[in-house]
Amino acid sequence: MDCVFCGIINGEIPSNKVYEDDLVLAFRDINPEAPVHILVVPKTHVSSCDSIDADNSFLISKIFEMIPQIAKKEGLSNGYRVITNVGEDGGQSVKHLHFHILGGKKLPVHLC
Numbered sequence: 001m002d003c004v005f006c007g008i009i010n011g012e013i014p015s016n017k018v019y020e021d022d023l024v025l026a027f028r029d030i031n032p033e034a035p036v037h038i039l040v041v042p043k044t045h046v047s048s049c050d051s052i053d054a055d056n057s058f059l060i061s062k063i064f065e066m067i068p069q070i071a072k073k074e075g076l077s078n079g080y081r082v083i084t085n086v087g088e089d090g091g092q093s094v095k096h097l098h099f100h101i102l103g104g105k106k107l108p109v110h111l112c
């Protein structure tokens with residue numbers, strides 16, 4: 001499968017890692033849109049939010065357990081944003097489920 005995030009997870013593609021355990025990897029976005037821009041991904045390939053089901057939702061729990069810890073370590077005490085894009089209309093460019101953590105400045109308030 002030609003998946004850039006699977007390539008990062010298996011070490012074929014370099015990344016700037018900020019957190020890793022057996023289920024989850026977090027690394028800095030290569031094209032940051034905020035002073036802190038981190039992507040959190042499950043280590044197993046899940047295409048998007050649209051493919052979450054009863055068999056893989058434990059990965060989402062784990063990711064959302066780690067997000068506050070990553071945010072704290074990055075100094076995001078004044079808040080941050082968590083985003084996941086889904087499919088073509090959602091603007092998803094990498095088809096491996098990922099959650100953006102954005103922070104380090106006051107982010108613009110708009111939904112679309």
Ligand code: AMP
Nearest residue numbers: 004015028029030031085091092093094
């Ligand atoms: P999305 O548009 O929600 O699919 O977000 C994909 C994100 O992955 C974008 O913000 C890209 O900058 C980021 N990205 C793509 N390739 C890499 C890479 N090799 N390392 C780190 N981030 C990447």
Ligand code: ZN
Nearest residue numbers: 003006045096
């Ligand atoms: Zn993948």
